[in-house]
Amino acid sequence: MEKRDELYRGKAKTVFTTDNPDYLILEFRDDTSAFDGEKVEQLARKGMVNNKFNHFIMEQLSAAGIPTQMERLLSNTECVVKKLDMIPVECVVRNIAAGSLVRRLGVAEGLELNPPTFELFLKNDALHDPMVNESHAIAFGWASQAQLTEMKRLTFAVNDVLKPLFENAGMLLVDYKLEFGVFDGGIVLGDEFSPDGCRLWDKDTRTKLDKDRFRQGLGGVVEAYEEVAKRLGVPLS
């Protein structure tokens, strides 16, 4: 697999083409951003931790029958993935109230959500990723009804795999964001699953072990991500 040109430089990852048009290389950088790119910092080791963490999680999901982009780890900070035609709508499941749900609906942070909620957000930093619904996605041509139904099914299937995985390692999976794309006509999980895009709390103390440490200036961001990886048995170097 030969690395070719830089295709896209996002806020946290750089995407490269390869000699195979069906595959891309994702490079996880140390850049950490919040508030739609308004707060940006470099956090040493974060790219390596998230790359290895994401590879571990995607392998768990693949083993459970969820189609993912993941091909293989390439280096400490890079992995090879299927090139997806990305759907610009983010899927969020919440098991516990936090973040924008608390701000929007005025419910208490920490409230258990049973059944878990499912939300869609348009991926658009300039518009601050507004919440949208299925009819918007269909009317504006972002996704078809069949694709949305499959994205929702897979997003909940991810919860069925990851909630117990984190729980058995002493953590609560509070919420998470997934991005999907199309490969060979089918819906496939893309982008990343890491503490940058989910909320994880210690089960006993409810200590935050995710990007809220960065958003809220709590410090120890990468140390928390490494703690999560250690508890799950993700090999880091």
Ligand code: ADP
């Ligand atoms: P952002 O675009 O929000 O700044 P990143 O820095 O994570 O985010 O950039 C990664 C970009 O690559 C995102 O736009 C994401 O949608 C896209 N992407 C992720 N996985 C794939 C994939 N398998 N195929 C094509 N594009 C992908």
Ligand code: UDP
């Ligand atoms: N999230 C994300 N990228 C985004 C927006 C949200 O990864 O652009 C994740 C976020 O880390 C959290 C979940 O999606 O795990 C729900 O986020 P929320 O809607 O509460 O927004 P926030 O409080 O982060 O603004």
